[in-house]
Amino acid sequence: MSSWKDVVKRGVVLSKPVYAAQIALYQAYMDLPAPALFTAMNRDTWEIHCELVPFDAPLAQRMSDRAVQVVQASIAQELLPRAAAERTSVVCRGGKTAGGWHSPCSWQDRCWGTCR
Ligand code: SF4
Numbered sequence: 001m002s003s004w005k006d007v008v009k010r011g012v013v014l015s016k017p018v019y020a021a022q023i024a025l026y027q028a029y030m031d032l033p034a035p036a037l038f039t040a041m042n043r044d045t046w047e048i049h050c051e052l053v054p055f056d057a058p059l060a061q062r063m064s065d066r067a068v069q070v071v072q073a074s075i076a077q078e079l080l081p082r083a084a085a086e087r088t089s090v091v092c093r094g095g096k097t098a099g100g101w102h103s104p105c106s107w108q109d110r111c112w113g114t115c116r
Pocket of ligand 1: 082083084091092105106107108111112
């Protein structure tokens with residue numbers, strides 16, 4: 001199933017969890033309205049998908065806590081564990097898993113480089 005069909009069928013929260021986390025954080029800390037209006041456009045057909053996304057306070061808190069953990073580790077110059085054991089993992093190279101669609105990670109070269 002294409003990314004477009006997936007978001008239309010299942011909605012942004014299930015299909016695009018990174019976007020859902022971003023929306024929740026914006027709603028919690030940047031006064032984004034709740035529900036938020038999420039829109040997506042199919043660049044092949046110009047179809048537009050719109051949906052209302054209610055505020056998910058526990059998700060916003062989990063993502064905020066995770067950000068604090070990253071900042072604190074960075075200040076302490078600690079390396080946090082990677083999200084995957086292998087660079088060939090779907091979360092790194094991109095693709096579909098049972099948990100949804102993953103875009104290829106933009107940080108692969110840095111993450112799997114020789115500096116670790
Ligand atoms: S390549 Fe990206 S997704 Fe994979 S572990 Fe590193 S930072 Fe995480």
